[in-house]
Amino acid sequence: MIIKGILVTLLAPMSDHIANGGEKILGNASSIKRRPDGRVYISGQMQRHALFSALDRLNADDEQKADTYVSNGDGVTNVVERDLRADLGGFLQTAKESYSGRRTAPLSATPAVARKSSEVGRDLLIRLKMLAEKGAESKSQALATREFSQDDDMLMSFFIDVSAVGIRKRFRYESEMHVATEYVKHIDEAERKRRIRLALEATASLTDYANQARNAVSGEPQKVLIVFDSRLSRKASRYFRENASETEQKNILRELEGRGAQYFLGDDTASGGNSVFEAYQKAAEFLATNTLYDPNPGATLLTTAQFESNTK
Secondary structure: OEEOEEEEEEEEEEEEEOOOEEEEEEOOEEEEOEOOOOOEEEOHHHHHHHHHHHHHHHHHHOOOOOOOEOOOOOOOOOOOOOEHHHHHHOEEOOOOOOHHHEEOOOEEEOOEEEOOOOOEEEEEEEEOOOOOOOOOOOOOOEEEEEEEEEEEEEEEEEEEEHHHOOEEEEEEEEOOEEEEEEEEEOOOHHHHHHHHHHHHHHOOOOOOOHHHHOOOOOOOOOEEEEEEEOOOOOHHHHOOOOOOOHHHHHHHHHHHHHOOOEEEEEEOOOOOOOOHHHHHHHHHHHHHOOEEOOOOOOOOOOOHHHHHHHHO
């Protein structure tokens, strides 16, 4: 199979969490982000933060990482051949005067949204000043409240556009008219597959919500659907929706089968099928033995510096 797109959609249970708290809305009352229908959500920005934090750890431990790393989110480079965030997460460098200063992310994430209306509580925080500093009067206690969500099944999805991993577009113009598009490769096929493997593993290792929420929140999946597709489609992200009927779920899987896509379902709550671990394990084996779509097969690899010098 030639893989063009990879979709991962999953459910992760979260309890007593502030996975994406908002700003203070009334004095010292700190709120959790909620949609108008009462469902709490985690922004796409926070999802990408958790994903690339996991990717950074996985890359650091990978024996095949060579000279690669994941840059900080506040200092993304444009060196696609070395910086995994620049490659998979894209970048926008406003100082550039050509298309080389912008890259659309091949790896995208949806916000995580609770499947049902959330039960939100409020925690009272008290800080007591037990002893006054020498020569100073004792200050009064500080009071604050913080909202938290009690129990949620958070639905989230991730998608990889395989055709853009390690590859950039170069546009050719004549008389200010766009007449051709070229695909320039920065890494070989082995490295492209390695990065996709790490990105897939990262979706099962989302734990860095704690950095923002200050509590140990896990986004590791309880249920997952992993799809290797011959086209760019995100339709299967509807599979775990709260209002998705059994008929709709069956039709989604039938459509995937009809066009030759390969999918792996994992569920830690049911017996008789794959667990989440087994689904990821089988997905990794499938990735290793199949071919990635390459819009420019056999192309000579170029560094970012060479790409930009030829673009000017």
